[in-house]
Amino acid sequence: MKVVFLTAGAAGMYCGSCMHDNATARVLRASGIDCVLQPIYTPIRTDETNIAEEQVFFGGIHIYLLQQTPWIRFVPPSLRRILDWPPLIRLATSRAMSTDAAKLAALAISMLKGTEGRQAEEVGRLTDWLDTQMHPDVLVLSNLLIGGALPTIRKRLPNTKIVVLLQGDDIFLDHLPDAARAEAVELCRKLVASVDRFVVNSRFYGDKMAAMLEIPPSKLTTIPLSIDLQHFSPREASSSQSETFRLGYMARVAPEKGLHRLVDAFIELATQQSHSQLTLEVAGWLGENNHAYLESLRQRISKANLSERFTYHGSPSLSQKAEFLRTLDLLCVPTEYEDPKGLFVLEAIASGVPVVLPDHGAFGELVGSTGGGIVVPANDHAALMNGIDRLAKDYSLRQQLVASGIANVVEKHSIEITANRLKQLFVELTSDS
Known part of the structure; x- marks a missing residue:
């Protein structure tokens, strides 16, 4: 089974979600699954051996410039690829630049719009990579906020099952200005149809996110939090x-x-x-x-x-x-x-x-x-x-x-239990195709 795990990097800081994603992917590999851990935004920073791919999709510098200076899209993509060079991203984020959600509201909404946003070219690049190089049986996203590309991916890869982990999306959304939050929540709700299963770590969070995003109970699975x-x-x-x-x-x-x-x-x-x-x-x-x-x-x-x-x-x-x-x-x-x-x-x-x-x-x-x-x-x-x-x-x-x-x-609460539960979920989803 081939699984691609998209994990959102958190600039230069240690991030609990990143570290948990890295540990989970490592144990999935050990269990026999061909699991690729692919960073989004920035390289991830973990406090153990990092198994993530070196390349980055939706590089933080690149998508920010596409949002703030849209004319940059006229620069040949071959030249703009330098903006996604991991060492450059690490340098730019080494001083932990601010990630104030209110300031990034326009960017977050544009990303959630997928092909209708200013990062549409990056949606195409990710989708092409998945379709021509990865051919995943299952695609896992570390949160729904990076899911703007899901409708496009669903059309190009109809047999790929899509799993989204919900682990803090509401915290970001709640920091947006009211109008931006309402728009972002509505865009997230529209993405629910493209997702086969949402995974949460607690009943509390499952109930909260189901109410916020109108997720049907049949699409929610609770897998307890775990550590290595x-x-x-x-x-x-x-x-x-x-x-x-x-x-x-x-x-x-x-x-x-x-x-x-x-x-x-x-x-x-x-x-x-x-x-x-x-x-x-x-x-x-x-x-x-x-x-x-x-x-x-x-x-x-x-x-x-x-x-x-x-x-x-x-x-x-x-x-x-x-x-x-x-x-x-x-x-x-x-x-x-x-x-x-x-x-x-x-x-x-x-x-x-x-x-x-x-x-x-x-x-x-x-x-x-x-x-x-x-x-x-x-x-x-x-x-x-x-x-x-x-x-x-x-x-x-x-x-x-x-x-x-x-x-x-x-x-x-061992990471092996989580990996085994996820593996069972992947088998369940793919066997239903």
Whole structure:
């Protein structure tokens, strides 16, 4: 079976979806499927071996210029191909240029229009490649926002089954200006007819996206979120609690991930005598546009005379991330938005670290499935602080959560399980042709 997996690169930053797509494609290959991982927009950046193709379709520089300066389409395609050269794209995105959804509204809508948009030539190039070189049995897209070409692909490759993963499309759409959002949602709804199956990682997200995009239930499949367990393992169990209690955060350092909420809880707890050994350990990718945000948090911590109990560990590699997690006693990422995935949740639990999370998005289902932590009411400072306080003081409860979490992550959330479920879906779809 031949599968082509289109994954949207996220400029120069680590992206949970990209990393999950890369791991899934790698395991699909190992299972005997001829799987090609093809980047869209930019080369992907992962924290493990990257198996993606070097070439890029809909190169970020190229499609942006086609949108902003349409006359560039009159430049011979052979000359414009330099704009899709991966090293050039990496250079242009190395400083993590802004991807403000509001500013990119016109481009997003044009891309969703497919052959009716300003990137129509690129739609043709991708379709030609699929038709003349790949001949896939199944085409997988990492999100629907890159799906403007699907009606054209459906006409050219009528026997190819089309699967779309929904894993954060709404977050981008919700940041668009109201008029642009309404138009983009309507364009996405029109694409639903070209898709054979949508895959989500939680019932919450399936229900949300089905309502937003008018997806019939027969086109929705839920496959639980997963991670590659070979990279994560807990530290050796101790018979007693250490003096220092390391409260951790591991996600992008950005306001929407809620680090400021965790800092507020940390400051209030750490100034209490019962939490005199509490430290805050933060790791995660930091974009240029969020340096001021991190600095403002440092200043708040400094004013509370807690600077010596706070550390930002930078953006860790895969091995560094695994080691960082093993040093923690508790993980908390109090996101402002309803996260549809939460890979860091599974990574922490697999590393023997219980979690405290807001009860929204997919978090409730992940905690319920693993038993590896607790959830508290979202956007509630007192509830967040009390949840951290409770687990920090109850060593026995933390150990129970660790034992339950590890066992359930292994049983229900390994990347092999996801790959096998996807493989079964591909077989089901292709056997129906």
